[in-house]
Amino acid sequence: MSTTPTRRLTVAQALVRFLSVQYTERDGVRHRLIAGTWGIFGHGNVAGLGQALLEAGEDAMPFHQGRNEQSMVHAAVGYARQLNRLSTQAVTTSIGPGATNLVTGAALATINRLPVLLLPGDYFATRTADPLLQQLEHPVEADLSVNDTLRPVSRYFDRVTRPEALIPSALNAVRVLTDPVETGAVTLSLPQDVQAEAYDWPEEFFAERVWHVRRPAPDPYELAEAVRAIRAAERPLIVAGGGIHHSQAEDALKALVDATGIPVASTQAGKGSLRYDHPADLGGIGHTGTAVSDDLARTADLIIGVGTRYTDFTTASNTLFQNPGVRFVNLNIAAFDAHKLAARTLVCDARAGLTALTEALSGHRVNSVYEAEYGAGKARWEQVVDTAFSAADENAVPTQTQVLGALDSVVGDDDVIINAAGSLPGDLHKLWRARSPRQYHLEYGYSCMGYEIPAGIGVQQAAPDTPVWSLVGDGTYLMMPTEIVTAVQEGLPVNLVLIQNHGYASIGGLSESVGGERFGTPYRYRAADGTFTGAPLPVDLAANAASLGMDVLRAKTVAELRTALATARESDRPTCVYVETDTDSTAQAAPPAAAWWDVPVAETATRESAVRAREEYDRQVADRCRHL
Known part of the structure; x- marks a missing residue:
């Protein structure tokens, strides 16, 4: 008979307890690996992980309430990046739509080599309730679930169908999360019946573990x-x-x-x-x-x-x-x-x-x-930046580069600037003057619209005394503003710079350059010919941000913008600075690209714009070389 001490817990309770005592260590400095868990509850996790988190308490495992599953992953990724991948957060969802909403965030994490632990609920392992609500029934693969969509975007994936299987699975999950080469999204798919099942766990499973993050020397x-x-x-x-x-x-x-x-x-x-x-x-x-x-x-x-x-x-x-x-x-x-x-x-x-x-x-x-x-x-080049950032008329509507110039004049050395998509990444990469290692936070491995606001929350959690700025255009804002509510709830003073330019400005410019004539990119009413070339839509994104609980500062001129940014930086509440930019073709714009990007152009077309674009494409592609 075994004399190994055991503790009777559910699978969910055991997992939470295990995660609460995992640490990383590098250069003699220790960090808690899983610093908290984000969650939205449904029938797939409410009685399992939900109950386990409640029982563990905030000291053992802090809980954060999210509004969108994808954005919870983004928040955890922002947190992990700010802390150099030495600490991250977990995300739990129900089965079905909650689980599949994780896929985009998981892809972003894995592409950027940033650790995040995903804990989606899954269908009954025992099949006693079959088909379950939201179950995908496959005619020849009965063990397939929608969670399998997470396999290609996870660095490690396992479905825990028996209690004892959690032990090797959890250890492997942490091994990957802490590996500087292998890290990315890690998914433990948890059938809802298994989550609630009790098991006698060896006490050693809950012993504190410190995972050394190695620094291999060169050969x-x-x-x-x-x-x-x-x-x-x-x-x-x-x-x-x-x-x-x-x-x-x-x-x-x-x-x-x-x-x-x-x-x-x-x-x-x-x-x-x-x-x-x-x-x-x-x-x-x-x-x-x-x-x-x-x-x-x-x-x-x-x-x-x-x-x-x-x-x-x-x-x-x-x-x-x-x-x-x-x-x-x-x-x-x-x-x-x-x-x-x-x-x-x-x-x-x-x-x-x-x-x-x-x-x-x-x-x-x-x-x-x-x-x-x-x-x-x-x-x-510094003279080019000075020109792009400056405004001859402080009472004029700012261009996008002048928005960056105003922000540049306000931020401190340790402020964090977050962006991911649209025309801003190009302007920032060319023009932003990064003053410290963590100031420039651009997610461009996946360039995911909607990343900025939840990532700002994660960065603010990781660096509570640091001013954080999430820079978004109207297109990105409309993708995922929901975590504004979370920032308000948690009292996180994230600053949102919301730039209104009436459409997908970046893709509009790209469309024009490749012969697409900005088709389908402006946010406008339909004109008489059915195209989206009518008047701009009468949306008020500032009012929307205010309705979600943010303080909102509207700026119409360069001078007003600079004042609003300074006010936001000193605020202890989530604050939105809303500005509509000058998008006129004669307005001061960012410097043009100094190098090419391959976006294949129609090889044959009747519209003159596409014909000219193809000629330019053929000229540029001739410079491509393979380095062998």
């Missing part, structure tokens, strides 16, 4: 090869990706750059790796990058990618790196990404790798002529 051979390549390069360029932030490697990057003079261009995820006024920081790279970064990238003979996935925006759809002799060195903790572009690999932690490179490159520095060249380019 000596790979390090030597990388050093040889860097010493031989005349025009090296570092591409800083999100892995630098995840590893908290910003100081290590600065040390390398200070020692060698190698300039740095940043992806959307990597922006802020260097402070904007560092002499070697050239801003964003790629389709939404700065002119100085993209010009240097075209002539660079060595690209040193650090923690980047090399998406099509970064590489300008493989048209950016034009030097015939260009080679790549990729420092990445994930071998999958390190091997991209036929690079020499340095598979290791970003901070460990950058520190090793700095030591091994002792005494090496790029040519002073090269430093002077990119320094002059940086100075020219």
Whole structure:
């Protein structure tokens, strides 16, 4: 007979208790892994996880009430990113629509390599109630449920059909959540009858566990090869990706750059790796990058990618790196990404790798002529930013870039700016002056409309004393404003900058450039010919935000906007600054793209706009190259 101490709990109670004692540790600092649970309850989880959370209490597992399942995932992801992936939150939903609403958020988490634990309810494992309310009946796969839609967007998925199966499943879930390479969305699908089933659990299952987040050092051979390549390069360029932030490697990057003079261009995820006024920081790279970064990238003979996935925006759809002799060195903790572009690999932690490179490159520095060249380019670009941000008439309706300029004049070094979709990411990547590592929070791996408001809540929870700004256009706002209610309920002073430009401005511009003539993108009444080209719709999004409980400040001019932003920053309540921007074609706009992006254009068409767009497409695509 076994003498192992046991505790009788339901599966849901056991899972909550287990999660409450899981910790991460890196560099000697410990963090609680699951800092709280978001939930919306239905018949699939109310009597299981709902009861377990109530019984555990707020000290063991804080609970947050959500309004939309997708947005709960976004909030948890924002929380995890702010804390460098060392702590996250869980999300529980009912079966059916509640569970499938998780899919978009799960995809975002996994694509961005950000940990989140999903706990959707599922159908009866015992099949005693069959078919269940909201059950998907498949004629040849009886064990299939709608939760299986989460499999391709989860880094780990398991359906816990028996109590004892929870033990290995929960341990594997935490293993993946804490793995710097494998992390992303983790899904434990929980049949509602199993959630409520009691079992005698070994006490060891509830022992406190600390999961060490490793920092693998570079392989000596790979390090030597990388050093040889860097010493031989005349025009090296570092591409800083999100892995630098995840590893908290910003100081290590600065040390390398200070020692060698190698300039740095940043992806959307990597922006802020260097402070904007560092002499070697050239801003964003790629389709939404700065002119100085993209010009240097075209002539660079060595690209040193650090923690980047090399998406099509970064590489300008493989048209950016034009030097015939260009080679790549990729420092990445994930071998999958390190091997991209036929690079020499340095598979290791970003901070460990950058520190090793700095030591091994002792005494090496790029040519002073090269430093002077990119320094002059940086100075020219700063003048471009000044022009885009400034307003000749403070009493005029602001353009979108002037909105950013007004915000730039108000924020502090540690404020967090959140955005994900529309025309704002391009303007921000080109123009925003990032003052600290966590200030620039752009979700551009999935570029998910609706991310900004719930992510702002998650960031505010993770950094309660930090001013947080969620920047949204009208299109994004209409996708997912529901968590405003949560911010009001929790007393979280998230600031919402709501820009009204009457439609899908980003896609409208893209549509025009590819021969689509802005079809289906404005928010307008139908005209007599049936197209959406009539008067703007009479919607009042500011009134909507106010109806959800926010304080609302309306700004009609640049001067009013600056005052409203300053007032919002000092407020201790959720506050919306609403501004309608000047979208006239003659208005001051952001600088044009300095690099291409491949969006295939109709190969044959009768409309002149599409014919011209195809001619331009054929001209641009000729520059594409495969780096072998």
